[in-house]
Amino acid sequence: xxxxxxxxxxxxxGDLSAFNQVVTAYRSxxxxxxxxxxxxxxxxxxxxxxxxxxxxxxxxxxRTPEAFEPWLHRLTxxxxxxxxxxRRRSAGVPMADLSEEQVVAADAAESGxxxxxxxxxxQVRQVVGALFANISDExxxxxxxxxxxxxxxxxxxxxxxxxxxxxxxxxxxxxxRALKALEDLKxxxxx
Amino acid sequence: MSSMxxxxxxxxxxxxxxxxxxxxxxxxxxxxxxxxIDAQRSQSWIIPLRIWATRVTAVAGLAAALLAGxxxxxxxxxSTQVLEVSYVDVLADDAADEFDGDLWLLVGNSQ
Numbered sequence: 436x437x438x439x440x441x442x443x444x445x446x447x448x449g450d451l452s453a454f455n456q457v458v459t460a461y462r463s464x465x466x467x468x469x470x471x472x473x474x475x476x477x478x479x480x481x482x483x484x485x486x487x488x489x490x491x492x493x494x495x496x497x498r499t500p501e502a503f504e505p506w507l508h509r510l511t512x513x514x515x516x517x518x519x520x521x522r523r524r525s526a527g528v529p530m531a532d533l534s535e536e537q538v539v540a541a542d543a544a545e546s547g548x549x550x551x552x553x554x555x556x557x558q559v560r561q562v563v564g565a566l567f568a569n570i571s572d573e574x575x576x577x578x579x580x581x582x583x584x585x586x587x588x589x590x591x592x593x594x595x596x597x598x599x600x601x602x603x604x605x606x607x608x609x610x611x612r613a614l615k616a617l618e619d620l621k622x623x624x625x626x
Numbered sequence: 627m628s629s630m631x632x633x634x635x636x637x638x639x640x641x642x643x644x645x646x647x648x649x650x651x652x653x654x655x656x657x658x659x660x661x662x663i664d665a666q667r668s669q670s671w672i673i674p675l676r677i678w679a680t681r682v683t684a685v686a687g688l689a690a691a692l693l694a695g696x697x698x699x700x701x702x703x704x705s706t707q708v709l710e711v712s713y714v715d716v717l718a719d720d721a722a723d724e725f726d727g728d729l730w731l732l733v734g735n736s737q
């Protein structure tokens with residue numbers, strides 16, 4: 436835990452400075468998770484703020500301070516899921532093969548100002564962005580939490596509130612679909 | 627799926643984490659957050675109002691249905707009186723009218 440359980444209890448009781456402490460302690464972690472989940476730098480801060488707004492209004496529902504972190508993960512997942520769904524809906528069509536990150540990366544590559552490492556990182560973001568655009572939001576979130584954020588099965592069980600076997604099946608299927616999407620991208624010569 | 631593809635996927639996920647470090651929060655992060663919290667708080671009265679409006683509509687609908695049922699029951703004796711004239715009676719009356727007409731025509735032709 437990044438804060439003492441007492442701080443969470445105080446925040447639950449309406450202590451605003453305790454709530455600020457919780458936000459300050461966790462915002463960097465949530466910013467990172469949201470960034471990797473949505474892949475759009477321009478919206479990361481906005482979505483992260485939405486996570487903490489949800490936290491503020493539902494903190495009284497948390498039973499024990501020990502359950503805070505999985506619970507915050509769940510809020511992050513729900514907020515991100517809503518964001519991704521809205522984004523897909525506003526796009527009107529399935530996400531384009533060329534994501535915003537790819538366009539940004541292409542522009543940056545053209546400018547020729549970037550170092551080799553940056554270019555490789557841009558490429559990675561491009562490929563993963565294209566991969567995520569070709570799988571469902573549910574798969575994207577689950578795989579990000581497991582494979583990229585490194586959450587254990589036990590942690591994921593708490594986030595999703597499902598049994599281990601059900602989670603394993605979901606993970607297996609999500610990974611299979613991601614592999615299929617990767618294979619398709621490869622066949623299309625996009626990676 | 628080939629194991630090469632599996633390895634590629636694992637590598638991509640690992641590299642993606644390194645390629646997406648947590649961005650630094652802007653100076654407006656906390657003020658923006660509190661502005662959102664306050665905005666939601668100021669709108670919070672709308673939600674109970676919506677719930678209340680929905681309940682009132684439901685109760686009004688139920689009351690209207692009950693009233694309509696009650697009125698229907700009240701008027702039922704009158705309706706049964708109307709139905710006491712049977713279909714056969716109505717047909718018989720119609721037939722009688724037609725018969726009178728035919729007779730009149732026959733009488734007219736013969737003259």
